[in-house]
Structure formats: C-alpha cells, structure tokens
Amino acid sequence: MYKNLAARGRSALMAACFFTPLVTHQAALAAPATPPVKAAFVYVAPITEAGWVRQHEQGRLAVEAALGDRVKTTYVQDVPEGADAERVIRDLAQQGHQIIFTPSFGYTEPTLKVAREFPQVKFESITGYKTAANVAVANARYYEGRYLAGIAAGRMSKSHVAGYVAGFPIPEVLQGLNAFMLGMRSVDPQASVKVVWLNAWFDPPRERDAAMTLMNQGADVLAFHTGSSAVMAAAQERGKLAVAYHSDMRKVAPQAQILAVTHEWGAYYTARVKAVAEGNWKPTALWGGVREGMIRVGDFGPQVPQAVQNEVLARQKDMAAGRLQPFKAGAQPVRDNQGHTVIEPGQALSDEQILNLNWLVEGVQGSLR
Template sequence: MYKNLAGRALVAWVTACFLLSAHSRAHSQPQPAPPLKIGFVYVTPLTEAGWARQHDEGRKAVETALGARVKTTYVENVAEGADAERVIRDLAQQGHRLIFTPSFGYMEPTLKVARDFPEVKFESITGYKTAPNVATANARYYEGRYLAGVAAGRMTKSNVAGYVAGFPIPEVLQGINAFTLGMRSVNPKATVRVVWLNEWFDPPKERDAAMTLFNQSVDVIAFHTGSTAVMAAAQERGKLAIAYHSDMRKIAPDAQVVAVTHQWGGYYTQRARAVLDGSWKSANLWGGVKEGMIRVGDFGTKVPQAVQQEVLARQQDIAAGRLQPFRAVAAEVRDNEGRTVIAKGSQLSDEQILRMNWLAEGVQGRIAR
C-alpha cells in the first residue's frame, strides 16, 4: 500500500515537473511579432480602374511582398474634410501603426490626427506638409502627361484636344501644361480645350464635360478625374482618349491611345518595411519615370508602331534625364496670356513646378478661381 502511494506520488511529481518545464519552454521561446496593421483611406469608391484602384493595387503589393508580417485594410469613398479626419482617427484608434492617406485634401486631417497619435506613422500622398510622424510622397504625373501629349499630337486629325479637369491645383495644372507641351512638340498647331469640374469623382459630370468637348471639334481627350466616364464617352462617340491612373482598355478598347499609370506598390512596400525594421523616418519623395512610379504604355490598337516607339523612346529620355517637360530648349515657353514662363535655355525648378499657377500657350481656357 505504501509503495503504491509512493509510486503514484513519484509519477505525479515527474508529470508536474514535465508540464512545468514544457510551460516554461513555451514561454521562453520568442513569440512571433503581431502583424503590422496598415490602413489606407480612399477618396473615391474602389472601382475597376482609376485613382483608388492604383492605390489598392499598391496595398495588395505590400501584402504579397510582406505576407504574414502585415495586415492591411482600407476605407473607400471618404470625403475630404471632417469625414476624412474621423476615418483616419478611427484607424489610429484601432491599432494601425502605418496609415496611408492618398488625396490632397487629406493633408490637413492627417496632420491633425497625427498630433494625437505620435507613435503612429502617417503617409500623406500628394500632400506637402510633413511632421515627425508624417511623411509625404507624390508622383511626377506630369512626366507621363507630356508623353501622352506626344501620342495625342501624332493621333489628332482636328488638332484640337480636350481636357476634363478636377480642381485647379498645381498638380492638375502641371498635367495640362505638360500634355499641351508634349502635343505641340510634335504638332505646333495643336490646341487643348479645358473644362473644369471642381469635382474629383462625379461620373455624370465627367461624361457631360467629355460630350461637350467632343461637340467642339475635339477628337482626342485627356482627363484628371477619378472615374472611367471620360473613357466610356470617347468609346461611345468613336473618339480617342488618354487613360489616366489605370489601363482602361476594358472600358474603351477602341478609344484608348495610351495609359498614364502610377505605380505605388514599390513605395508602399518600402515604407512598410521601414516601420517593421524601425528605420522609418519622415521624408518627402517626388518620384517619376526614373523611380518607376510613373509609366506610359498600354497602347491601343489604333496607335501605329512608329508612334508607340517614339513615345517609349521619349520615356527613356525622361528616365535618363535627357528630357525634362518643363525645359525650354529651342525657344522660350509662354503662357496662354503671352507672358514668358520659362526662358529659353532654362528649366523650372521643383519648387517652381510645385507652385505652378499658369496655363501654357495653346491651352484654351482659364484657371478656375
């Protein structure tokens, strides 16, 4: 009897020691770090092509590159202003340690929330104000616009292009002017008619503006808005169009001349890695063709090989620094009121480009105030 009790006690003691040892080993082994929660805020609905789509492709690229080390989420169709501040704050409160806010009107709400969450990193995309925990980044869309203008200048028959524009901020003016300069570099007779919407995303208004321009001899159209409505209008009317943000051949298979796309995956992945390894710092990046953030391609079936090759060659020139859209080489560049804005033999500095407030010679329209 005594031996049985002693034996049982020994077994119990050995078992307890084993369990305690296993428990200790489990807790002494390093536990995997929780995934970095990354939030994205989109100013328009997430559609199959357009501004928000390109940023969402960037989000997916982060997931593909970093796998289980990250967990991403997004909120779409968030108006600039009070709604944006609320959504950005909610993401910070939910434990997101990196938040991307890709819209110019998100800049101030981002800065406001960032002051209350100093441990969270914020990326204001297209903004220009930084803080210790707020970085800014943007793409040199104007480089792609210039190249699209070259294609449009070769393809137009009427020598009249149209441009459906959102708001008259410097980024949009850069695009209109670069497009016009690109067109007129190969077709000096070309003019560009602009319609201002004061909206980023309003498909019915975008469509109406395109139709109005087509009724004014426009046979090739570009746009700086968030939907595919202009492309669909061009397809319907048998006109040509420059896709923006995304390749839009699915929407306008016959109309698309070329697409100016922006690529965010590389930048977003780089910044997420920096948070993970502790090297993230506030910065201000403005990248273009050279950095792989802007790409022109996805030519339509109506574009001759010679035109495609010319555009791609100019794209290589921009990447190599041989071509700068806002450089006056053979003659001075004037605005559409006759004033010299780039002297012959000079080029605009980044600061001057970022403050652009004029329309180039050849643009028919005024800056909406």
C-alpha cells in the same frame, strides 16, 4: 513484474529526456512572433476596376503580397475630403494602426491634425505637401507621363484639338495639363487643348457630360484628371480617342484608348510599412517619376501605329535617363496663354517652381477656374 515496471520507468524517463529538447524547440517555433504591422488606407472614392483609387488598392495588395503575415492591412473607401476624412483617420488611429496612408490632396490638413493627436502613429500623406515629425509626404511626377501622352495625342489627333476634363486647378493638375500641351506641340505646333474644370475628383456623370461637351467643340482626343473611367467610356461611345489615366482602361474603352499613364505605388508602400516594422521609419518627402519607376506609359490601344508607340517609348527612355525634361525650354521661350514668358530659352523650371505652378501654357484654351 517489478523488473518490467522499473524497465518501463527507465524507458519513459529516457524517452522524456530524449524528447524534451524537441518539444521545447517546437514550443519555441509556436511562440507568438512579432505582431504584424497594422496598416490602414483611406480612399477618397469607391474602389472601381480602374482609376486613382484602384492604383492605391493595387499598392495595398502589393504590401500584403510582399510582407505576408508581417502586415495586416485594412482600408476605408469613398471617404469625402474634410470633416469625414478627419473622423475616419482618427478612428483608424484609435484602433491601433501604426501607419496610415491618406492618398488624396484634400486629406492633407485632416491628416496633419490627427497626426498631432497621435504622435506614435506614422502617417503617409500621399499628394500632400506638409511634413511633420510623424507625417511623410509622397507624390509622383504625373506630368512626366502627361508629356509623353501629349506626344501620342499630337500624333493621333486629326482636328489638332484635344479636350481635358480636370478636377481642381491645383499645381498637380496644372502640371499635367501644361505638360500634355507641351508634349502635343512638340510634334504638332498647331495643337490646342480645351479644358473643363469640374471642381470634383470623382463625379462620373459630370465627367461624361464634360467629355461630350469637349467632343462637340471639336476635340477628337481626350485626356482627364479625375477619378473614374467615364471620359474613356464617352470617347469609346463617340468613336473618338482618349488617354487613360491612373490605370489601363482598355476594358472600358478597347478602341478609344491611345495609351495609359499609370502610377505605381506597391514598392513605395511596401518600403514604408517595412520601415515601421524595422523601426527606422522617417518623415521623408519623395517626388518620384519615370526614373524611379513610379510613372510609366504604355498599354497602347489598337489604333496606335507602331511608329508612334516606338516614338513614345523612346522618349520615355530619354526621360528616365534625364535627357528629356517636360518643363525645359528650347531655343524659344515657353509662354503662358496670356503671352507672358514663363520659361526662358534653354532654361528649365526648378522643382520648387513646378510644385507652385499657377499658369496655363500657350495653347490651352481656358482659365484657372
């Protein structure tokens, strides 16, 4: 009996010695890994099926898909610019988020103010223009896609008149509006664009009303720089054509959509969160376009002939290769709609000039208000 007990004791000791390394290894595997990066996103409008906010939400989802348990994301939607934005951004910083993305031009100053209070937090001011030690800025060259969309609109319009529903007369919007006009006139010298300013980014009823007004004034092709798909729906209802912005909107306007100008944020957002995780985040300033994969046109509607599709895609390749610049004059100067020369023959605007653009190009019927 004692012999058996001793044998059992030796066996237990041997078993313990044998399994100890395995148990230790398993414990090591189970030990908490580096905590995930907490990333937050603030959206200026509700998340809808398409539009400005949808594209940034797609970017957030891309971060989760790429980084898995290395990141934990959250978002707050429908946050007005101004005091509400400052309150929400501050609250997210207080909750321990290490990086906060604020994708709206009107979030620029609230972001900078909160960033000064939380120097350990990284902020990404999307469409902003002011950096700080812990504030990066990034934007896309939307105007490149607008120029390409203008080519398609110029080919498709029968009235030679396009309508443009615009949010605010800030440089980013003016860049897109002017590039659209230049794209149209590159294939249709008779083309003109009528613009309606809303002084709002997201107001579907007013967006729709503006679209209806423009179509009543002879526009048979519409474009817009606002946050919803209301303009697309209006064009579909009236049997007109429209250029989708931010997202593919064929679900809303299956017959009306000419093409979509889309912006892609997933790769950028993922890289920035990864930089925080790896401790090498810097307050960079990026302005990416077709070449960088941040802007693309495509998602053509059924009414667009293959020849037009091929032409637009060929020009997109030229743009990616640097052979096509929307704000470069040919043999003739580019003039504003007051008759003043704004680009000399053979010259191109610098990035600084584009970023501070404050005029409407010849052919645009409207003013900066």
